[in-house]
Amino acid sequence: MAASRTDALVGRAIAADARGYRHLVSLYKAEYHIDELQASDKACVTAAVRALRVHDAAADRAPAPTGVAVLTAYTTDYSIGAACAAVNKQYADRHGYEFYCDELPYDEMMAAIAPRRFCGWYKVAMLRRLLANMDELLDRGIGYLFWIDADAVVVDQTKPASALIAAAGHRELILAEDMNPCCLVNTGVLLVRVCEWSQRVWDDVWTMRRYFDVFFYEQSALLRVLKQRDEGLLDVQPFHSFVKHGPSGLKLFPHVAVTPHLALNSNRCRGLTVHVSDPTRRIDTNYSKDEDPNAMAEFIFHCAGRCDKARTLEAVLTAHGLDTSSLELSQLKLVRSKTTVTNAIPEV
Template sequence: MSAIQAGSPHRVFLRGLPVELANRSTLQNICSAFGDVEDAWVRVVDRTAGLHESWSFVQFATGAGATSAAEAGQDIWERVAQAQGLQIDASSIKGTLLQSQKNAEGEVVAESVVLDALEAEDVGNFDFESFRERFSMWLGRPVLRRDAEIIFKVLHEHRPDATVHGILRSAKDMHDDDAPAGTDILLVMAYSANYAPGAVCQRVNYEYSRRHGYGFKCEVLTNEDMLAAISPRDALTWYKVLLLKRELSTETYKYVVWLDGDAAILDQDKSFESFIHQAKGRHLILQEDLSAECRVNCGVMIFRRSNWTLTLLRLLWEGNLSRRHHCKPYYASRTQMLQAAGTAPAGLSTK
């Protein structure tokens, strides 16, 4: 990463960059139409094309070049891009001419500065990526990794209600009503219609659920229908989160067990109650993965209906972690679940 030079007043902050411009060299070439470009820094936010939210600092050699870029409208951006052989929708691009930096490039942002900035944030809907963008523009320079470490330190010490762990802790402390009398466990599956193992596993798991008196639900959809349901996410594994969120929002079952489309219960005698008893009231029961690259395997999961699990699924579906990984096929199933849930003592078992 190049350094946006401290003290230079000829900087422009560009937000809402379309995916075609979210690249340092491409952006430098495009911005050269406004004046000589000395440097550029791009924060790439990995989202779908329709929700791309990358932003950038561009440093010009002259104030005239910076002013021209900051004041350029949609038509100018699209015309400049077209001259470089790119067809873009520039309606989301907004430019701001920056003043001299409030913090020099080599300085780590002070905790007091972070606290002041957090005062204006709605902690109930805190999004670190969006805060990083606004805070960077206010600083007049990029928020770098060392700054992010200070921000997280301040959040944990002074505003824990704005962190994922803090939100989940609060949800865990809330009273959870018991499920009504009746069958306590529901097994759920979902797979795309062209997925051959799905039908076989569905029959095996259905017979298991009948044997133990569990509820059973399986949804089979075309790829197109699944993608429409989870839009703008474009990885089918996100349907898992949607279905779990929907089923745990009802009050019919106390536990919901997710089974992947290729997961079949071979030991038909062993009940899910035995795992639930072993977990001693945990809200989420996960298993370790056989691969050293993945800490957990989300092919089979047991969720207890509670404020904690509903909050976890809401954060997965709506939160910053979700929006940054709409296009990553396996992220919802593994790494993101672990990141959102936190450490095992907070509410999950990996054994």
């Protein structure tokens, strides 16, 4: 009986395009005319949620348009941002991708995302801004937005984004596992499919007020939104490829693909004399003894957590044979105004 009810609920959910435990509970109550679920009913709904994840993960997706738009943003006092943008634009030009870069004073960036209090939220604002013109992007053949953080740089300039997109089965969101076990995924590099699902997800992330000024900001907000949508990331334990007994290879979910960090977005730099700085001890480094000491970012190097990002970036680019002579790399001296922008009205 439980199995047949589960199958029936899965069928109704597919027909209604309903996902998530709460939505399935509503369908179940309506179908069987009950007000409260007993333990057996809850087990049936839980089984249906899991079955739908398997169904969605296996579903065929029409390939997106092949065009890609690379996005980044940084404040005018962030020299690393300008250097990374220059290298990343070379990558975009090489592959015929559109390239968008927002460079603005710190106060203007904070005003654009207020009342959010961390610059990382600007990526969400920029993604939403472009996705709002989804039809125009699709008319130009743009199927994916490729966000790269201001302190991340493409070190393998030969690798097209299409390789990752195809491996991920044209899923709506492609990103890497986080570089340490304190968080599941890292939003420093994102491939976002131009579609309505992406619009809804990033709108939900944008309004996740509890993370406006709470570590890990937009990254934690995205994880919570994916949890609410029952993507199933939290069911994979252990999650990270570099921890003991961790899974290797691509992790596929209904709408999300998570790569090992080295394959997409990593701060590993193989014995170069650069170090991780974490004065607040929020970064777990206990896993490092189980990791390959020669690990090196394969596609995009991300300076996240590095003490001297300018020196680190120069060392990594040089190690990959990239010319740094034209890049204005210097020790960061950020100019942060004390002006408050909490009264600014952000675009929503």
